[in-house]
Amino acid sequence: MTDGSDISSLPLDEARDEVESLVDRIIGARDAYYGRDTVVVDDQTYDGWMHRLEEIERLHPELQSQDSPTLTVGAASGTLFDPVEHAERMLSLDNVFSDDEFLAWAAKVQRDAGRSVHFLCELKIDGLALSLRYEHGRLTTAATRGDGRVGEDVTENVRRISGIPQRLAGTGHPPLVEVRGEVFFDVADFEALNAYQASMGDRLFANPRNAASGSLRQKAEGKNERQLEAMRQRVSRLRLTVHGIGAWPDPPVATQSEIYGLLATWGLPTSRYFEVFDSPDGADAYIRRFGENRHSIEHEIDGVVVKVDELALHGELGATSRAPRWAIAYKYAPEEVNTKLLDIVVSVGRTGRATPFAVMEPARVAGSVVRQATLHNQDVVKAKGVLIGDTIVLRKAGDVIPEVLGPVVELRDGTEREFVMPTHCPECGFPLAPAKEGDIDLRCPNSRSCPAQVRGRVEHIGSRGALDIEGLGEVSAAALTQPVRPEEPPLETEARLFDLRAEDLFGIDVVVRDAETGLPRLNEDGTPDTRSPFRRQRKKTDAAYRPDGPFDGDEAYILSRAATELLANIEAAKVKDLWRFLVALNVRHVGPVAARALAQWFGSVAAIRAASRDELAAVDGVGGIIADALIDWFDVDWHRDIVDRWTTAGAQLTTPGHPGPGAATARGGVLDGVTVVATGSLEGYSREGAQQAIIDAGGKSASSVSKKTDFVAAGPGAGSKLAKAEELGVRIIDAAQFHLLVTEGPGALDGAVGGAPAEA
Incomplete structure (x- = not known):
């Protein structure tokens, strides 16, 4: 339950169940927002989930996993774009929704600062966060937020946005500076874009934020001339407003407002709406003024961001693992x-x-x-x-x-x-x-063949957290499981996914489903949005047409490039890592962390299937709840059929060379026989990256601290695992020492000083 009931009276088992439910909901909402540009829950509800999860984890620290949303920002980057590591973490913002909440935050800031504080207020643009990296004044990379440490490389598209300088104006540029901002559409440009989309017969965008994200996160490869022109139209209308800096070792000014002045002299687009106040009351008046006049602004806003103007106080006030303590976002009440x-x-x-x-x-x-x-x-x-x-x-x-x-x-x-x-x-x-x-x-108890449930599972299989199959998304999953025609879908369950052939994709029409509701998406005239995602039309006389394809009158259809690429991507996915297949099986509670632990320990789906409950539960990071879920899942005959069909089709449901259950740590490498817990934000590593680095070095990546733990690598946000390590006397190392550990082994740490204290 997440009904606001008294947390202190929750029994541990109920608290554990609620944590699992909250984590599933929060991660699902994050993946939808950052991965699919889709919002599935409002800010107040999302923040309520986060606050309740934080409180339960505070009272029951043993329930806080490495995957906890309270320790992370955003969502992991996908594979459509190359990954880019930010030189400095790209944090999110905590939210308030009322004057009382804002004034309470401002009072706390003043108490913690212990001196006079100025508040910089600026409009919160509803767009896509972007980080620009300039080296000696030249733009080298542009990246999305991603998980806060690693984003997606969108440099090629950013270079097409006219308002972003390729080389900074003026002089005195530092060797390295990261500039943070928001990419967005003006309301007028958004309406013009949708008019253009309509004239080309393309789908209209629901709102400016989705349009901005979708326009920036697109690739030119594989597009025809019409699609390229549409892409150019979209990108050319984008705008950027700079709202801060990331990496900059020693800025020559003392305040955030002076930073904006300096960035403006370099030719970067800064907001003309920001103001600085010497009291919380002045900032509160700014918030109320723009709340009453929000539609007078040329772009969409959903609130106001308030920052401490003095840069020196940013370091003193610090940050949590997700957000700075010196800034807050005031979200306006909805219309x-x-x-x-x-x-x-x-x-x-x-x-x-x-x-x-x-x-x-x-x-x-x-x-x-x-x-x-x-x-x-x-x-x-x-x-x-x-x-x-x-x-x-x-x-x-x-x-x-x-x-x-x-x-x-x-x-x-x-x-x-x-x-x-x-x-x-x-x-x-x-x-x-x-x-x-x-x-x-x-x-609906018909989980095996209910078309809506099968569609959802197939879409999950293609998602980034599972097999990460490009092209197996919302529309293609619906086409494979719920087509308008043919009457029989290519996939009755996910068991035949790896058996799909080109002829299975001919003649499919599908009504596109809304990502949030699962209901048919409607065109502007109210008719269902019907598409033929796997085919393109050719005349019967065209030399390229398929004579064995379905006919409509004098016309025939051939597979589109998207269809042939989807089949190729499904084929390539057969050799993905075992842990990804375990996530793709849609076993309740089995996410990436548990899947990695199971894959590392057992080495194959067959070994997991044969294991007893006690053997499953004994694996670090698994436990009784996940063990029961696995036993229940394999008890279902059509679940076993999925595994058997995937195996027969050539899917590699094993880790090549794995020596068998219980021998996962005997892989050789500099961490052979060493157990490491990575917790908090480790500089240079994403959460999954740290775990994979331990595994690649031959070590065991554990999710909880025990007497068997050899090292705890702790960064900001380490929380209860750091306290447990201190209690048990386990050696604690920082990010730099962690890098030495996974590259050179424990011997490289001999004589080294223990890790710096991590921020709780």
Whole structure:
């Protein structure tokens, strides 16, 4: 449960279950936002999850894993672009939502600083965070935030944005400086872009933020001339506003506002709206002023960022593992509009949960047109008191997520009708039921062949955290599992994924599903967005047409380049690391950390399948809950069929050369027989990168500290694992010593001083 109940009274087992649920939700929301440019939860709800997770982990530090969202920023970078390591961490911001919360933050800052503080206020642009690296005044790389340490290299596209200088103006440029900013579309340019998209017959963007992210994170390779022109149109309209610096060893000024002045003289675009105040009251007045006049700004804003102006105080106040303590984001309350509730329909997700969604007359709210909004479950529908046919009040929670607040009762005319939750799955017809006694949510138990659940699992297999198959995303997963035609889908379950052939992809039409709701996505005219993702049309006389392909009249179809690349990428995925296959199997609770531990210890899916509960639970980073989930998963016949079919198709569900269960540490290497726990933010390593470095060196990467632990590599945000290491007397090392350890072995640390204290 995440209902705000008293955490201090939670039994450990219930606390563990809630931590797992919160981590799943938070990571899912992060992956959607940073990986797919999709927002699936509002800021207030997301922050509520984070605050509750932080409190549970504070009371039960043994439940905080290395993967905990409380220790990380953003999401891991994908493979579409090359990775770029930031010279200095690119942090996120903590949020406040009211004057009282802001003034409390400002008072704490003043107490901690112990002296007079000036507050710099600037508008919070709703765009995509970007880091520009200049060396001796020349732009060398541009990267997205990624996980805060490693982002995606988007330099090629950034060079096409006219407002970003390739070489800085003026003189006195440092050898290295990272400039941080936000890439966005002006409202007018966003509307012009959508007009262009419509004229080309392409999909319209829902809002400026998604359009900015999608425009910057695209590649020219493989595009035809029309697509290249569309790409140029999109990138040419992008803008950047600089809002800070990353790496800069010794800036020649004393304040953030002076930094902005210096960056402006170098030709970098800084905001014309920032102001500096000598009191929290002045900053609060700025926040209220722009909240009342937010639509007078040429671009979308969702709040105000307030920073301590004095640079010296930035270091003194410090940062958590995710956000600086010297800055805060004040998020504005969402807008509200009235619209008509046309219907309430039920969507089924990857886990089988049946969720009611409001279908409304299109309404423009907070900068975008809204047609659908989640109603969560039948109890929420009743609590809101809405009837089908009502005029309802709609808002964008956090200016992002559409939310139905309730009906305008005085406008009812008697034609409205009550929503009745269906008794059967709208996708496959199976009776809906709670997963266990007392659950509010209803679920479809037909997990094997419910098309919506299969679609969700196939999309998960292609995701970055699983097999990372480029091209196996939202549209292609729907095409393979829920096509409009043919009547029989290519994939009834994921078992045949690695058996797909070119002929399986001919003649597929599919209705694109909304990433959030799972419901059919609609065009501007209200018709379903139907596509043929795997084919392109050729005349019968064209020499390149496939004579064995399906015909429509005098025309034939051949596979598109995207289809042939998808098949090639699926084939290439057969030799991915074992831990990725374990994540791809969709076993409950088995994420990357547990999957790595299982792969390292057992070396094959067959060995995991044959292991007892005690043998599974004994693996560091696994435990009883995951062991039970694995046993339950392999007890299902069609789950075993997935493994068997993948193996027969050539998928490598083993680690080549692995000596067998329990012998994973005997691999040779400088860390042979050494157990290391990496915790917090280690300079030069992402979370997964640190774990992989230990494994590559022949060591054992553990997720918890025990007497068997040889080293704890601790950085900022180390938390309970650092305290446990100190209690047990385990040697603690810092990031520089960790690099020596994984490259040269423990001997390289002989005589070295212990690691610097990590920030708790």
